[in-house]
Amino acid sequence: MKVGLLTSGGDCQALNAAMRGVVKALYENTKDVEIIGFEDGYKGLIYNNYHLVDLSEFSGILTQGGTILGTSRQPFKKMNTPDENGLDKVEAMKNTYRSLGLDCLVILGGNGTHKTANLLSNEGLNIVTLPKTIDNDIWGTDISFGFQSAVDIATGVIDCIHTTAASHGRVFIVEIMGHKVGHLALHAGIAGGADIILIPEIPYDLDKVIGAIEKRDKAGKRFTILAVAEGAISKEYAALPKKEYKQKTKTSKYPSVAYEIADKIEEKTGKEIRIAVPGHTQRGGAPCPYDRVISTRFGAAAAELIIKEKYGNMVALVNGEIKSVPLSEVAGKLKTVDAEASVIKEAKAIGISFGD
Numbered sequence: 001m002k003v004g005l006l007t008s009g010g011d012c013q014a015l016n017a018a019m020r021g022v023v024k025a026l027y028e029n030t031k032d033v034e035i036i037g038f039e040d041g042y043k044g045l046i047y048n049n050y051h052l053v054d055l056s057e058f059s060g061i062l063t064q065g066g067t068i069l070g071t072s073r074q075p076f077k078k079m080n081t082p083d084e085n086g087l088d089k090v091e092a093m094k095n096t097y098r099s100l101g102l103d104c105l106v107i108l109g110g111n112g113t114h115k116t117a118n119l120l121s122n123e124g125l126n127i128v129t130l131p132k133t134i135d136n137d138i139w140g141t142d143i144s145f146g147f148q149s150a151v152d153i154a155t156g157v158i159d160c161i162h163t164t165a166a167s168h169g170r171v172f173i174v175e176i177m178g179h180k181v182g183h184l185a186l187h188a189g190i191a192g193g194a195d196i197i198l199i200p201e202i203p204y205d206l207d208k209v210i211g212a213i214e215k216r217d218k219a220g221k222r223f224t225i226l227a228v229a230e231g232a233i234s235k236e237y238a239a240l241p242k243k244e245y246k247q248k249t250k251t252s253k254y255p256s257v258a259y260e261i262a263d264k265i266e267e268k269t270g271k272e273i274r275i276a277v278p279g280h281t282q283r284g285g286a287p288c289p290y291d292r293v294i295s296t297r298f299g300a301a302a303a304e305l306i307i308k309e310k311y312g313n314m315v316a317l318v319n320g321e322i323k324s325v326p327l328s329e330v331a332g333k334l335k336t337v338d339a340e341a342s343v344i345k346e347a348k349a350i351g352i353s354f355g356d
């Protein structure tokens with residue numbers, strides 16, 4: 001059996017652990033497995049950059065962050081556009097797959113990756129995917145590996161900010177990754193004891209945010225911590241047509257939302273705001289134990305799908321059970337935070353403000 005393997009899109013913790021799971025389970029349960037590792041995601045498949053991966057390469061990588069195969073972002077919307085040399089990328093990927101005589105291609109990726117995976121599946125390639133992303137926004141699975149590790153890191157940052165904010169009696173904004181969804185900011189915000197959490201799914205009113213800070217001041221609290229998702233959006237901006245909003249963010253004088261929010265709070269209250277942006281540290285380092293377990297389980301489940309030739313599926317966790325979900329159902333959808341979810345109500349019940 002000849003299986004191709006690639007990691008695509010932004011990296012995260014437990015990509016190696018997941019690949020190790022797939023490969024170990026294949027070697028344990030089948031004969032004559034050959035693994036072809038494509039370098040830097042779909043780029044390797046398009047441009048024929050691959051190598052035969054020895055089983056030993058998958059040993060000792062359970063705790064190793066990043067991806068031993070490398071990754072890159074290859075936007076789905078550009079997949080049908082020829083490259084600068086006129087190469088048809090989809091045809092090139094099909095040719096690589098066929099010329100290598102692959103039985104299946106295993107793809108580890110997030111939302112964009114799944115759109116291309118579905119495209120390749122529709123083009124007749126045998127595809128099995130695994131959900132990875134710190135954003136936890138892949139439709140069809142309760143959890144993606146990488147998420148819990150990122151929650152740990154972002155929570156650690158808020159914990160550290162807590163002590164310095166308390167010493168100085170300051171207002172701090174911690175900007176947490178997540179341009180489109182706020183799962184990470186929500187979970188790290190609650191875990192880190194943030195006082196205000198701003199996420200894209202719940203547009204905020206700046207006066208309400210300021211009100212929440214002032215409420216803490218009046219209660220004699222010396223500091224306030226805001227956990228703000230990269231994609232946090234004001235009610236005013238959320239009301240704009242998408243194009244106009246995009247233009248506004250493109251031409252914004254601020255490096256990111258945290259700076260804009262800080263500036264506006266400073267302008268209205270005279271308070272000095274400090275900002276902490278952990279950025280890509282949230283995707284780095286060793287996976288947490290939860291991610292090591294879930295990625296290993298996903299890996300073993302993916303190997304089972306391959307052995308049973310159940311192609312065109314993503315492995316998923318649904319209500320605590322490992323399942324498979326058709327790629328056609330996953331592709332093009334986003335799992336956002338439900339503003340009415342009980343976790344939001346519980347957070348509000350203990351006094352966390354969402355600025356709404």
Ligand code: F6P
Nearest residue numbers: 010133134135177178179230283
């Ligand atoms: O999708 C994962 C993610 O880390 C997002 O949370 C973040 O907005 C984005 O990727 C950053 O992308 P890049 O690595 O391309 O800077």
